[in-house]
Amino acid sequence: MIPELFFHDSATRQKQRFVPIDPQHVSIYVCGPTVYDLAHLGNARPVIVFDVLVRLLRRFYPRVTYVRNITDIDDKINDRARESGESIGAITARTTEAFHADMAAVGALPPDAEPRATQTIAGMIAFIERLIAGGHAYAAEGHVLFDTPSFPDYGALSGRTPEDLIAGARVEVAPFKRNPGDFVLWKPSDAETPGWDSPWGRGRPGWHIECSAMSLAQLGPDFDIHGGGHDLLFPHHENERAQSLCAYPGSGFARMWLHNGMLRVNGEKMSKSLGNFLTLRDILARGPWAGEAFRMLVLKTHYRAALDFTDAGLAEARADCDDDYAMLARAPQAGSDRAMIDWALAPLCDDLNTPLTLARLRDLRTVENAVTTGGSPTVGMERMGRHDVPEPGVAAASFREVAAVLGIAQSDPTSWRQGGLEQGGLAPAAIEAAIAARLAARKAKDFAEADRIRAELAEQGVVLEDGAGGTVWRLA
RNA sequence: GGUCCGGUGGCCGAGUGGUCAGGCACGGGUCUGCAAAACCCGCCACGGCGGUUCAAUUCCGCCCCGGACCUCCA
Missing domain, CATH: 1.20.120 (Four Helix Bundle (Hemerythrin (Met), subunit A))
Structure with missing residues (x-):
């Protein structure tokens, strides 16, 4: 018996009944990290939130496929490599590994599939060719751009009109764009920048196409839920949706869009310039309890x-x-x-x-x-x-x-309760011995000695609790 | 400037047109050699001003405050 599930759908800005395309197989795609640096607290929130969603869906549906990508092509990665001298491959491999470890530490189960952008290049090129063939994209000066007016529904997901977007544009419009809102699907790479051969010359994908190509490869043109941080709603998800719906007309792409709210630190947006940039590692280093405590902290606030x-x-x-x-x-x-x-x-x-x-x-x-x-x-x-x-x-x-x-x-x-004893501190056996000694003292009504033992353990951070079933200990 | 989302008790944080959130902190009990834990009781909030209503924290309008986003890449 499956209870009715309702989720807030960003596209309609309303709570909607969740009805899977295939009740035997629920599909969900969540935008994963761009692997150029250690995961920060904000990166962990969607992972935890959608982990709970997947666990919930698994409780009710026989099969759930959860896809979360790794974006390992990005100019932030290229910049990092140029600055540090470390190779791109080393940066992305190391960062991906750290990401996996950190997410495991907050109790997130791994996704069923974790596609990499670098392994989906052919799919992206085919995707772009399809858009060009359909009249939704055009090549210009080595770039390929998405033609936003060719998709009348553009802006519907994020609730914006093209006029809104132009009015708010704060970036110079490249001269080769037909329309200010057009965005890059493919761009040329110079000799020092990673690139792949394509019909438009050696280049690399733009920001949004990788998610369209990876979700297509893993889940097909129609799937149930697309998730991510609220900051991705525009332009990333708007553009993803435009690409996918234009390349596969008649498909529904994601039936439902879920976005988690942003995380702040001490009331401020997390940023390096404010000095409040916290990586998950910073938190995990506080003790063996920190991963689960952070997860609890995240779950104590509604995800939106x-x-x-x-x-x-x-x-x-x-x-x-x-x-x-x-x-x-x-x-x-x-x-x-x-x-x-x-x-x-x-x-x-x-x-x-x-x-x-x-x-x-x-x-x-x-x-x-x-x-x-x-x-x-x-x-x-x-x-x-x-x-x-x-x-x-x-x-x-x-x-x-x-x-x-x-x-x-x-x-x-x-x-x-007892985990995380300091190295070189008290051993559990020593604590048990002290408890036995105290018990003997209590039996002999030597309460001064009993209290002395309690105080001694307390100094080591060990708290004793006398209960009906005997004395147990825990760390403070 | 545009679009969207919020403002709940000392703090955190749900929710609802009219009887209860919950937690932490605080105060009082029970239990206990001491201590801790646990349990029980108390703590009657909904940004401001109007409006709708028999009744608004909950609906509508305006205002104030906070937040997110407003497009790759030079």
Whole structure:
């Protein structure tokens, strides 16, 4: 039974019912990184958001193909190579590898296909030839340009008219363009710049054609969802759509467009000149908890809203993870409850409302804690519209299943709580020995000694929690 | 200047035409040798001004404030 899914479609600027072209096989394309530098915080947001979307779709549909490209041809890469002396191939290989590692660290599953622009050149050339043949593109001075007036619907995706675009143009219009809005499909390369032979001479692709060619190669001319950062809506996605719809008239191209909001740092746009440019590596270096905490931070804000990254926010997200794992650590094994799962999952089906699902997850957490520690789970259960008291472990098992769709709280709870001991610091065995010594002191009513041991461990960052089942430890 | 998106309690952050978001912080309890954790209770917000309505934070208009984008490449 597939629940109704609704997503905000950028093209119509409204929430739309999601109806896959083929219910047996859902297809989604997300714009991936241009690999010229380490991924920054802003790059990670779409990856996390669309990872959740894919996990959600996989829960309901038998097959989902998720494509995310790697753009490894770009003048930013060329510039970087020229400045640093490192070869283009080395830069893109190294950066791609780092990207993979960083995305894994925030819990993002790899896409099903990850096409590279450099491996799709033939497809791009064929694509451009098709546009020329159809009267949608023209060659001029070694360039090939897309003829925007040939596509009457141009601007519909981003909600702009050609007049708007001309009025706002802040870049000089190249003299060989027929219309100011025309954009480059192919451009000539000089001897020092990477280039490929083409019918228009040695050159390289423009910015947008690679995504049209790669989505076509992987998913065909029609697919369900196209995702990316909101900054890509115009011109990148507008141009992609124009190219694809003109090359394949009658196709729908992407049926739905989803865009995530931008990420800011301390209330400011992230930029190198402001000195607030944060790579994901900067965050991951803070500890083994940082990847999941960052993911939690991202999910705490709705994907379309602007997200302001702050250290305080990251600390709070980490505390949320701590509380989740603390609950999971004390909950007994049990089966999950279908109604609880559906209740907590429902907000995700309504335009991926991760903050509300997280709130419901907290209710499940509180219910579990109340059940296992002798409190009253009434309030949380009533929010679910129920008046029963679940068996211990049931809310926790349900929590875990919903959290899996968000890609959080899937680690071993004890590893989370005890992970990341400093090298050369206390060994777990030494901590256990200290706990045993303290227990002996307590039995002998030597509370001064017991407290001394507690304080000693606290200095090492180890916190003891005395519970009904004995004493457990965790890192502060 | 144009297009679009937002302004919710000390902070973060959902949502709704009329009964509750939630979290953090804070205050008070329970439990506890101590501590921590957990649980329970409290904390009654919706940028401004008009309008529609029996009723608006929620709909409409205007204003103020913030943000995104306004085209490859020299």
